[in-house]
Amino acid sequence: MITFESWNELQDQVPDFPADSETKGALETLQWAYDTYGEKLVYACSFGIEGIVLIDLISKVKPDAEIVFLDTHYHFKETYETIEKVKARYPELNIRMQQPEMTIEEQAAEFGADLFASNPNKCCEIRKIIPLQKALAPSTAWISGLRREQSESRANTNYLNLDKRFEKIKVCPLIHWTWKEVWRYVTKHELDYNVLHDQGYPSIGCAPCTKPAFSMDDIRAGRWSGSGKTECGLHTTNP
Ligand code: SF4
Incomplete structure (x- = not known):
């Protein structure tokens, strides 16, 4: 468990990751994180386009x-x-x-069908937050593909963050990457990616809660569209 005290101590030990390097500090952050946390570091990947970049970078540092x-x-x-x-x-x-503890059928029996429509926060809690909590339990730190450009709520993300919800260090190597840079990397390295990106889905989550987004000013606009919800809760301390 990461406490405020250990977080403060950590601040003194962390090098300045070079935001102007070839990978805008991403490779350097990953190298430091794997050197520091080793097997206690896990990447929670959604296999969106940022995930494709991160996996390729991670494979160079820790195959x-x-x-x-x-x-x-x-x-x-x-x-x-x-x-x-x-x-x-x-x-x-x-x-x-x-896996979540409940199948979709078990969830429907307890909370009613289509919980994602009636109570998406509860659905995300059962199917995302609790499973991530379990996945992270043995770890000290986790990696996420958050970028500052993605949304206002992510604009202050740092390479290393104190994740109060999960009581871990959250490592975000791609904070300085732009959407164009992400795609440039994917194209240059001929990486496979989710074909839905070519069909108008810049951000891809669960099928019932993801629609195409036609405004590049808000690439997450298609997530929980029209419901007022903007995050599943994995990246918010007080959802
Ligand atoms: Fe449920 Fe939608 Fe959250 Fe997926 S994104 S867990 S379907 S509410």
Whole structure:
């Protein structure tokens, strides 16, 4: 568990990651994080486009890294296909599918059908937050693909963050990357990615809660569209 005291101590030990390096500090942050936390570092990946970049960078630093996917059972088939392609390209990576405790049927029996529509926060809690809590339990730190540009709520994200919800260090190597830079990297390295990105989905989550977004001013506009919800709760301290 990370306490405020240990977080404050950590601030004195962390190098300044070079935001002007070739990877805008991402590779350097990952190298430091794996050197520091080793097996106690896990990447929770949604296999969106930032995830594709991060996996490629991680494979250069720790080819057998542990990667967790929160398998809500509501994902698009294209997302599962993307995971299979990634597994084939990086066979050494340890990619795990973290399951929720309830099947969709069990959840419907207890809370009613389509909880994602009647109470999306509860649905995210059951199918994302609690599973991530379990996945992170043995770890000290976790990696996330957050970028500052993604939304106002992410604009102050740092390379290292104190994650009060999960009581871990959250490592965010891509904070300075722009949308264009992410795609430039994917294209340059000919990486496989979720084909839904080519069909108007800049941000891809669970199928019932993800719609295409037509404004590049808000690339997360298609997530929980029209419900007022903007985050699943994994990246908010007080949802
Ligand atoms: Fe449920 Fe939607 Fe949250 Fe997925 S994104 S866990 S379907 S509410």
